[in-house]
Amino acid sequence: MSRQLIIYSPAGIVSAAAPVRRATKRLTALGFEPSVDESALTKHQRFAGDDATRLAAIHRVAQAAPAVALATRGGYGLSRLLDTLDWKLIAQSVEQGTAWVGYSDVTALQLAALAHKATGPAKPGEGVSAGFWAGPMACDDFGRDDSPEGGDDVTQDCFVEAMTGELEAVGFRTDVGFDGLDVVGRLWGGNLAVTQALLGTEHFPNIKNGVLFLEDVNEHPYRIERALLQLHQAGILDKQKAIVLGAFTEYRKSPLDRGYNLKTVIAYLRSLTKTPILTGLPFGHVPVKLSLPLGRQANLVVQGRDAFVMW
């Protein structure tokens, strides 16, 4: 199978070239044939090139239809492109086998692709990685200078297995109260703030009976709650088979919190919806992140505190 991998920049500026160089080396060592898109290092304000440049980059990657389209990083910028993206071109790349991988702002591209049904024809079977994967990005997960491997080895191993079609399940430790849970539904989600920012627009996928996973960074628990409450009030949470929370990190507590925290937020949300809300998914703005196929039917099973997502 093809190991062609293109590193491209759909969103925020890549301020230094070194992480991209390191990622290229590391991805080569992992068995891929990486190349860097010509505008990956372009700079325009806080973006990796102006809107036309980044749109052209995405379309160029789609036309090349590599095995893997790996974003350099997130930031902010994909929301600006959703109204003009050529979803047919994206769908064609998926039909030809491209896996679009990333997280954070890349959630906008991935969920909008599901909304626009740019997912290509379903081709179940071994070895198929085509589609959209919530997973690592080049700079932070393969190009870091604080580890010889440029990133976490669990993250990298999971990514390699996902891209070679070997990965058929992931496991994690959730909290108590879900022993015996066994549901089947489409796997979808990503960054909470980016997911929230699609709500009410034509770019929000209408997925019922799904397994929705969410993560976020730099958001105080009350903002995490407000966004999840909005999804609840919009009817999204009740319509899912399960909600799975990843990592919510790097927020600053307030002296006004007085015992209000992420735990009380989760307890509150559990009081609002009958949909089980699991925690502990290794995904988010943290070194260890799984690769998860978006839009695909998955089976979520919990035994004791051990949760498994199989597809």
Add this chain to the structure above:
Amino acid sequence: MSRQLIIYSPAGIVSAAAPVRRATKRLTALGFEPSVDESALTKHQRFAGDDATRLAAIHRVAQAAPAVALATRGGYGLSRLLDTLDWKLIAQSVEQGTAWVGYSDVTALQLAALAHKATGPAKPGEGVSAGFWAGPMACDDFGRDDSPEGGDDVTQDCFVEAMTGELEAVGFRTDVGFDGLDVVGRLWGGNLAVTQALLGTEHFPNIKNGVLFLEDVNEHPYRIERALLQLHQAGILDKQKAIVLGAFTEYRKSPLDRGYNLKTVIAYLRSLTKTPILTGLPFGHVPVKLSLPLGRQANLVVQGRDAFVMW
């Protein structure tokens, strides 16, 4: 006319009693007969009492139907009450003449009231202040300890005129390019993040041909842009006669911005919608804030750089 005014707490915790005491004194000096709701100083986590307590407070105020229902402060908490609020009771208070005043998190109550048509029958005419007013709050605008008046005098004068029914127009200085603008539409809006968090739910008012005003605090320009872009992609901006931006304050710039700022955000949004986007409205998390009647037909006129909103 009645000058009865009740200070109540629908959202965040009031951590000290002194600002409420000062506000009571100041509002008395301004000619009101203020009282403090019994649970205004209740504390539960980061909230002014648990959900049941705050819900009861709002309903108690609605039943008392004072001339003015003035929130102590915002914070976060009203979103949690929207699904259980008794909108008929709110509507009855408006029919009896109550003006519900506040900003920030109170935007959730006010816009949801418009969505649920809890606005009472329209009674145009002199002296009528009943309804929902984007305007000051007790602690920050009447209870501050850094001025003898407890807050800004323009803010207080405008509030008094609004509540006595004398205020029929406000003026402000906008930027160039809108000379000759003359539109009529329903006035609505408030805090951007709170407005965004209603989108896609039954609590978001469906207002077409309106004049939408927005403000926010502690939000980086890229987040302001993302929220406004969501309103655009949801079709909201194009449906308005005008967008009027208030104050966007207290955010931290990033070294990655490289020239990206609030001005470039506004220029970008203007390139997306034909709806005029004015700036300069004295409203937001700033000392000087106007009182603006929500849901009411208003005429927005610009002469040179002088903008007037008349109702």
